[in-house]
Amino acid sequence: MSENIKTKVAELLSSGQIKGFLGLRSNEGHIGPYLFTNEAELDSLVVGDWKNRGDSRYPLNKCLINIACKYPEDTFGVLVRGCDERGLKALYTWNQLNPNKVVAVGIACPQELADACECLKPYPDECVDDEKAKACEQKAVSSIDALAIADRFALWIREFTKCVKCYGCRDVCPMCFCKECSVGSDDLIHTGQLPPEMPIFHLTRAVHMIGRCIDCGLCNEACPADIPLRTLYKKVADIIDKEFQYRPGYTDAKSPLNVL
Amino acid sequence: MTNSIDELENTDCIFVIGSNTTSSHPIIATRIFRAKQKGAKIIVADPRKIQLGMLADVEVQQNLGTDVALLNGIMHVIMDRGWHKQEFIDAHTEGFDAVKEVLKNYPPDKVSEITGVSADDIVKIAEYYATSEASSIVYCMGITQHTTGVDNVKSLANLAMMTGQIGRENTGVNPLRGQNNVQGACDMGGLPGVYTGYQAVTVPEVQKKFEAAWGASLSNKVGLTIPEMMSGVMSGSVKALYILGENPMVSDPDTHHVEKALKAAELVIVQDIFRTPTAELAHVVLPGVSFAEKDGTFSNTERRVLKVRQAVAPMGDARHDWEIIQDISTRFGYAMHYDSPEAIMKEISSVTPSYGGITYARLEGDGLQWPCPNAEHSGTKFLHKGGAFTRGKGMFFPIEYKAPAEVVDEEYPLWLTTGRVFAHYHTGTMTRRAEALNCEIPEAILEVNPADAGKLGIRTGDWVYLTTRRGKIAVKAQLTDWIKESIVFMPFHFVEANANVLTNTALDPICKIPELKVCAVKLEKVQ
Amino acid sequence: MEYKTTLTTCPYCGCGCGFYLESIDGRLVGTIPSKTSPVNKGKLCIKGWNVHEFVQHPNRLTRPLVRKNGELQEVSWDEALDYTADKLRNIKEASGPDSIAFFASAKVSNEENYLLQKFARAGVGTNNIDHCARL
Ligand code: SF4
Ligand code: SF4
Ligand code: SF4
Numbered sequence: 001m002s003e004n005i006k007t008k009v010a011e012l013l014s015s016g017q018i019k020g021f022l023g024l025r026s027n028e029g030h031i032g033p034y035l036f037t038n039e040a041e042l043d044s045l046v047v048g049d050w051k052n053r054g055d056s057r058y059p060l061n062k063c064l065i066n067i068a069c070k071y072p073e074d075t076f077g078v079l080v081r082g083c084d085e086r087g088l089k090a091l092y093t094w095n096q097l098n099p100n101k102v103v104a105v106g107i108a109c110p111q112e113l114a115d116a117c118e119c120l121k122p123y124p125d126e127c128v129d130d131e132k133a134k135a136c137e138q139k140a141v142s143s144i145d146a147l148a149i150a151d152r153f154a155l156w157i158r159e160f161t162k163c164v165k166c167y168g169c170r171d172v173c174p175m176c177f178c179k180e181c182s183v184g185s186d187d188l189i190h191t192g193q194l195p196p197e198m199p200i201f202h203l204t205r206a207v208h209m210i211g212r213c214i215d216c217g218l219c220n221e222a223c224p225a226d227i228p229l230r231t232l233y234k235k236v237a238d239i240i241d242k243e244f245q246y247r248p249g250y251t252d253a254k255s256p257l258n259v260l
Numbered sequence: 261m262t263n264s265i266d267e268l269e270n271t272d273c274i275f276v277i278g279s280n281t282t283s284s285h286p287i288i289a290t291r292i293f294r295a296k297q298k299g300a301k302i303i304v305a306d307p308r309k310i311q312l313g314m315l316a317d318v319e320v321q322q323n324l325g326t327d328v329a330l331l332n333g334i335m336h337v338i339m340d341r342g343w344h345k346q347e348f349i350d351a352h353t354e355g356f357d358a359v360k361e362v363l364k365n366y367p368p369d370k371v372s373e374i375t376g377v378s379a380d381d382i383v384k385i386a387e388y389y390a391t392s393e394a395s396s397i398v399y400c401m402g403i404t405q406h407t408t409g410v411d412n413v414k415s416l417a418n419l420a421m422m423t424g425q426i427g428r429e430n431t432g433v434n435p436l437r438g439q440n441n442v443q444g445a446c447d448m449g450g451l452p453g454v455y456t457g458y459q460a461v462t463v464p465e466v467q468k469k470f471e472a473a474w475g476a477s478l479s480n481k482v483g484l485t486i487p488e489m490m491s492g493v494m495s496g497s498v499k500a501l502y503i504l505g506e507n508p509m510v511s512d513p514d515t516h517h518v519e520k521a522l523k524a525a526e527l528v529i530v531q532d533i534f535r536t537p538t539a540e541l542a543h544v545v546l547p548g549v550s551f552a553e554k555d556g557t558f559s560n561t562e563r564r565v566l567k568v569r570q571a572v573a574p575m576g577d578a579r580h581d582w583e584i585i586q587d588i589s590t591r592f593g594y595a596m597h598y599d600s601p602e603a604i605m606k607e608i609s610s611v612t613p614s615y616g617g618i619t620y621a622r623l624e625g626d627g628l629q630w631p632c633p634n635a636e637h638s639g640t641k642f643l644h645k646g647g648a649f650t651r652g653k654g655m656f657f658p659i660e661y662k663a664p665a666e667v668v669d670e671e672y673p674l675w676l677t678t679g680r681v682f683a684h685y686h687t688g689t690m691t692r693r694a695e696a697l698n699c700e701i702p703e704a705i706l707e708v709n710p711a712d713a714g715k716l717g718i719r720t721g722d723w724v725y726l727t728t729r730r731g732k733i734a735v736k737a738q739l740t741d742w743i744k745e746s747i748v749f750m751p752f753h754f755v756e757a758n759a760n761v762l763t764n765t766a767l768d769p770i771c772k773i774p775e776l777k778v779c780a781v782k783l784e785k786v787q
Numbered sequence: 788m789e790y791k792t793t794l795t796t797c798p799y800c801g802c803g804c805g806f807y808l809e810s811i812d813g814r815l816v817g818t819i820p821s822k823t824s825p826v827n828k829g830k831l832c833i834k835g836w837n838v839h840e841f842v843q844h845p846n847r848l849t850r851p852l853v854r855k856n857g858e859l860q861e862v863s864w865d866e867a868l869d870y871t872a873d874k875l876r877n878i879k880e881a882s883g884p885d886s887i888a889f890f891a892s893a894k895v896s897n898e899e900n901y902l903l904q905k906f907a908r909a910g911v912g913t914n915n916i917d918h919c920a921r922l
Contacts, residue, residue, distance in 0.1 A: 020790065028567075028794070029625025030823040032807050035790040056822055063809060063819070067790050070811050074788070161314050162293050164286040165682060166833045167696070168820070184699065192701040194283055194311050194682050222820060224290045224830040226297070265802070265826055286832035287802045437801025439893035439919070441900070448900035449908075450891025450918040456901065461914050476909035479884065483914030489888040498888050498915070499878045504903055505892035506919050527874050535848055544871050545859060547848035548895070551798040552808055552815060552839070556896030558796050560803025560826065568896055571793035571808040572815060572842070576849025577864065581899045584868075585906055591872035594910035596902070604898040626825040683833050685799045686894075694840035697833065 004128040005079070006042045008105055012077050013039050018103050021077035022060050022067070024048050031056040033063055035076075047079070047107055059218055061087045061174040065096055077103040083117075083216035085124035086249025087174045090214050093254045096177050108132045117217050118234075121250070140231040141238065156232070160198045162225035169205065169219035169229055175212040175248075182208055202227075206236050211255030213237055214248055263396065263432035263642040264562045264629065269294045271430040273301040273392035275385070277327065277416070278402020282311040283682040285436045288398070301388040305330065305377075306402060307677060308707075308749055309742040318384045321744055322375040324675050325406055325664035325778045331415040332661065333371030334386045335422060336363045343390035348424035352647030355656035359418055362658040374661065376744075390423045394430035401438055401679070405776040407665045407766050414657045421654045427644040437561040439686060444559035447615070447630070448608070452483030457612035473611050476594065486512070487767055487774070490521040500527040504581070505548065509537035510687035510755050513763040513774040514730050531584060534689050537755055547578040550690075554580055556601040557623065559630070563640070565618055566627045664778040665766035668746070672728060672780035674712065675747045678759045679777075688753035704757035706735045707749040708783070713739050716785050723786040726750075728779055731761035734786060748783060752776070788812065794821055798894065799834045802826050808839055815839035875911065884912035891918040 005023070012018045013036070025034035026046045036042060048056025064078050080088060088104055091097045106124030114122035114133035118140060122133040144152060170176045170183060182188055183205050189197050196202075213233040220230040241247050244256045268274060268291035282289040289312065296302050296315055304316040305327075313319035322330045338344050339360065349356050368379035389395045397420060403412045413435075420426040420433045437443055449456040459466045462480055471478050484492055486508070492498030501522070512518050522528055522541040530542040539545045553574045559565050574580065582604060586596040598604050602620045609615045617632040617639075628639040647654070668675060683700040684691040691697045706724060718724055724737045726748070735750060735757040743749050752759040764779040792807040805824025809817035818839050822829035851867035852859040862870075878886055889907045891900045900918075907916045 019788070030794055030805075030821060032794060032821055032823070033792050033819060035792070058819060058822070063790075063792075063817070066809060066816050067811065071788055158315075161311075162282075162289075164282045164289060164311075164832060165700075166286060166831060166836060168831055168836060171836045172820075184696070186699075191699065192681070192683070192705070195314075221822075221829050222831075224286050224832065225293055226290065285800055285802055287804055287827050287830060290830060437893075440796075440798050440801055440803065441896065442801060442893040442918075444897040445891050445893045445895075445900045445918045448891070448897050449904040450900045450916055452914050452917050455904070455908070461908075470908070474905060474909040477912070478908055479912055479914055481885075481914060483885075483916055484888055486890065486917045486919065489890075489915060489917065492888065497886065499882050499886040500875060501888050501890065502875075502903075502907075503890040504899070505894040506890045508890070508919070511919055527878060529871055529875075533847055534844075535846070539848070540859075542852075542859070543854045543874075544867055545848060545852040546867060546871070547851060550842045550847075551795065551896075552793075552842045554896065556898045558798075558803060559897060560796075561801035562803075562826075564803060564825070565897070566796040566803050566805065567794075569793050569795045571791065571795060572810050572813050575843060575847045577851070578847070578849050579864070581895055582902050585899065585902045587868050588872050588875075589902075589906040589910045591868055592875055592906075592910055593872075594906065596906075598902075601896065601898040604901055608897065608901050625823075685834055690798070690841040691834055691837075693844045693846065694834075694837040696837040696840065700833065 002045060002047050005047065005105060005107065006045055008128060009036065009045065009077060010039045010042055012103060013037070017075065018077040019071070019074040021105070022064055023079040024056060024058065033058045033060055035067070057081065057218065059172050059174045060084060061091060061097070062172070064102070065091070065177065068097055068101065072098070072101070075101045075103060077105055080104045080106050080124050081109055082119060082121045082123045083214055086121070086214035087216060089252055090175060090212065090248045093252070094177070120215070138234060140228065141234050144231060144235070157198055159225070159227045160202050161195055162227060163195045163201065164224050165194055165196045166224055168222040168224065172218045172222040174216065174218070175209065175214060202232070206232050209233050210236055210240050211246065211248055261432065261434040261562045262426060262644060263430070263434055265291060267430045267642065268292060268396055268398070269298070271295055271300055271394050271396040273303065273388050273395040274398060275303045275305070275389050275395065276312060276398045277305045279398055279400035279436055280306065280308070280310045280312070280679060281398065281436070284400060284438065284680045286682070288436060301392060303385050303388055305385070307744065307747060317388065318381055320377040320381050320385070322377050324677055324747060325408070326375040326661065327403060327412045328408055328415050328659055329366065329371050329374040329661040330377060330382070331419055332363055332366035332659070333368055333375070333382045334389070335359070335419055336366040336371070337368060337383050337386035338390045338423060339363055341386070343386065344422045345424035348647060349422060352427070352649065353421050353654040353656055356422065358658040359422070359656045362660060389419070389425070394428060395423070395425040396431055397433045398436060399434070400436045402777060404435070404773055406773070406778065407775045408662055409773040410770045411659045411662070415659050417654070418656055418659070421656060427647045429642060432642060435561070440560070441558045443561060443563060444557070447559055452485055455611070456608060457614040470611065487765065490518060493521040493525045499525065500529070501525050502529045503538060504531045507532070507536040507538045507687040507689060509541070510752070510758060510760060513760050513776055514765040515758055515761045516731055517765060531581060533578070536687070536689055546584050547576070548581040548584060549574045549578050553578070554601070557605065562629060564627045564629045565615070565623060567620070567623050665775050666729070666764050666779045668780045672782050673746070674781050674783055676726065676728070676762060676779050676781040677747060677749050677777050678752045678763060679749065681751045681753065684751065684753040686753065688755065692753070704735050704750055704754035704759070705738045707740050707743045708737050709743050709745045709747070710739045710741060711745045712748070712783070713737065716783060718785050725784045725786055726762060727782040727784070728762040730764070733757050733761050748781065792819070797835050797838060799838070804831055804835050806831060806835060806838070815842050879911060885915060887911050887913055888915035891916055893918055
């Protein structure tokens with residue numbers, strides 16, 4: 001599938017439509033984010049083998065925001081999966097990126113990856129592949145929902161106890177872009193404490209992801225404590241969807257909670 | 261580490277002692293969490309209550325400086341119950357009988373009295389550690405920074421050998437290195453007695469080899485350790501100090517003593533990236549560069565050699581450290597002409613058997629774990645495979661418990677212990693300049709048990725004076741029952757409340773580690 | 788415009804986590820944990836996540852300094868290097884090689900430690916080299 005992408009990106013670069021393409025590169029035995037600025041480099045472009053240590057998915061949208069801040073007049077291409085595309089849509093509604101300056105090049109995820117993610121839409125609207133994985137059941141959420149309230153609470157407290165307060169869940173999140181962050185504010189949550197105050201630290205973040213979390217799971221993968229953060233945020237998203245019929249990234253509409 | 265970080269995930273029992281892992285080595289803590297998830301028993305022994313204890317199967321808070329007694333007590337129980345592995349002991353070790361004798365003096369009741377750990381817990385630790393299929397020991401500065409540091413480490417080795425919990429996958433004795441390239445600095449011969457790869461300066465063949473490789477005549481006299489250098493300056497035998505990337509004014513015990521030595525030296529050269537308190541006392545300050553501005557390699561705690569790659573240009577006129585050293589050496593009269601760090605690594609592998617197969621090209625991907633003797637060798641995941649120890653047989657050392665060098669008395673009635681906090685590193689030179697980290701933990705905090713604080717009318721947020729035989733500092737107090745009565749804890753990252761003004765320079769007699777983890781203090785409220 | 792992602796190794800604890808340093812036009816702007824790095828596999832601690840913040844701090848030393856009349860003063864590299872080499876040579880001649888002592892470092896690279904001990908041993912002629920492993 002990376003062949004289709006290479007062709008597409010080569011076109012975009014050579015026609016001057018984009019100044020650079022933010023994708024993944026294989027180099028010195030590692031796969032990581034890279035900005036391709038000329039066609040000659042495209043040999044090393046890859047989409048990442050999901051079975052190999054995580055799945056080589058990176059917060060490319062977050063990198064793109066960094067670049068766009070510095071070069072707002074230029075247009076850049078970016079590699080997107082279903083989640084990344086949801087991210088772009090949501091970031092547009094939050095005015096973090098300018099849709100006229102971004103060219104998304106989409107790929108669909110293999111079914112194994114979609115299953116591992118329990119993804120509701122494992123492909124972007126527009127993508128270079130024809131084959132698309134099916135939407136998945138939300139087993140992680142329902143298995144926790146099946147527990148008695150007290151057990152559920154105990155489970156989360158047990159998980160939160162492991163938190164090493166790296167803030168990686170926030171720092172990796174393509175949807176975390178606030179200048180002043182509530183989870184890092186001493187007024188709300190005592191700083192300097194390990195584990196951080198429970199469950200305020202994690203619930204504050206969960207609440208703040210309402211109308212934002214596009215369910216990419218990068219936080220979950222970045223968590224040194226293996227806390228199932230994605231499951232927590234999926235649950236929060238379900239509640240919001242039920243109450244407000246809104247899931248960020250699945251529509252171009254603004255969050256109904258924006259007014260709050 | 262004898263074993264690899266990844267292996268921890270698959271052990272059946274992890275004994276964490278003297279390491280606040282979630283705070284100082286969070287990425288290692290990940291493996292401990294996963295091991296727990298898979299059903300491993302977790303044992304945590306630390307004088308302070310630590311986060312890892314919250315999910316441990318046994319959590320004990322031994323009295324400060326009583327590790328040898330605790331470990332001997334555990335081994336006593338193991339002997340007593342026959343949980344030791346006689347086969348392993350017979351086949352791969354020597355000197356066990358002497359240890360057996362010593363262990364007789366450490367029945368659980370007596371050990372309980374010394375350590376404050378209940379006899380039941382001692383038995384439980386012994387059982388979990390000795391009878392699990394694969395057990396691993398993880399330790400850090402809480403074990404080494406004592407006058408009995410070497411005794412502590414040897415006791416851990418005794419424990420691992422008598423139970424055969426070494427030389428197999430998922431077992432071993434695993435020190436977590438506090439600084440990123442401690443391993444590398446040792447491997448590269450940054451020690452007074454050895455060249456690279458631990459080749460002794462006193463062995464004539466080794467000397468000859470290096471004389472040939474370096475085209476110079478070399479000394480076979482073991483050099484001075486850092487504390488000896490400091491005393492040497494005071495006695496006049498050492499005139500010049502060349503300090504590369506270190507900040508002894510904050511990191512070393514008894515700061516006043518260090519300051520005197522630095523001021524007494526005829527020449528102090530400091531090569532660093534910030535104007536540290538040590539640089540302030542220098543005659544020459546040479547601006548080197550940070551890790552982000554250089555190419556090279558670091559060797560991590562599991563002996564893995566990893567690439568460092570230059571991301572940005574050196575700031576201002578700062579220069580690569582290897583170029584600075586090379587230029588000084590050439591001007592001094594010993595010419596060096598490397599054109600890159602890679603060229604230096606070529607020379608390292610040519611003179612260092614354990615790095616023999618290491619080249620930059622081979623460090624792609626996962627890097628390599630030494631020993632890696634040649635270009636075909638794929639590196640070494642764990643040491644002492646099948647009980648093959650470096651010296652042939654593993655040596656047992658009988659160790660008796662000794663009290664810390666300084667103990668509490670009427671004038672200095674509390675124990676002070678020092679350590680790290682999760683948002684900072686070492687002397688704070690780097691981390692305190694990162695805004696996010698400074699917001700998280702902006703200042704030094706002294707942890708005091710509410711009972712001790714109550715007696716002195718101290719509340720959280722109050723300023724207190726801490727005084728030892730060596731110095732006095734003011735610091736803010738925080739009440740917490742995570743610290744036991746009659747112990748106080750403070751981090752050493754903060755120069756304005758420098759814990760090392762207080763700490764003891766008493767050294768371990770063999771490896772010269774200062775006793776940073778225990779000294780006696782007086783606590784007073786600032787009026 | 789230059790946006791770079793450079794894979795490198797953490798300068799803090801001994802785990803050896805791998806991450807990409809993001810830089811735009813020579814300024815560091817971010818840190819992204821490497822998923823293919825063997826130790827950290829896409830994770831970092833709080834120190835690692837913020838590692839880009841200290842590197843280009845305005846307080847960095849950028850010029851060599853030599854003490855003159857009691858004050859550290861900015862000098863050229865030539866002057867600083869000559870001053871250092873001359874002083875070291877004089878001290879060696881006057882008091883012997885063992886009157887000079889070196890602090891290697893757990894914070895610099897293998898190559899730099901190697902070079903420093905080589906200079907101490909082959910250049911100056913002393914084994915007086917140690918580092919703060921113990922601290
Ligand atoms: S969440 Fe997972 S499956 Fe869904 S689009 Fe993203 S990577 Fe693919
Ligand atoms: S899944 Fe995690 S990283 Fe992704 S958007 Fe939601 S909170 Fe952010
Ligand atoms: S990523 Fe995990 S460990 Fe880090 S702050 Fe978030 S929840 Fe805590």
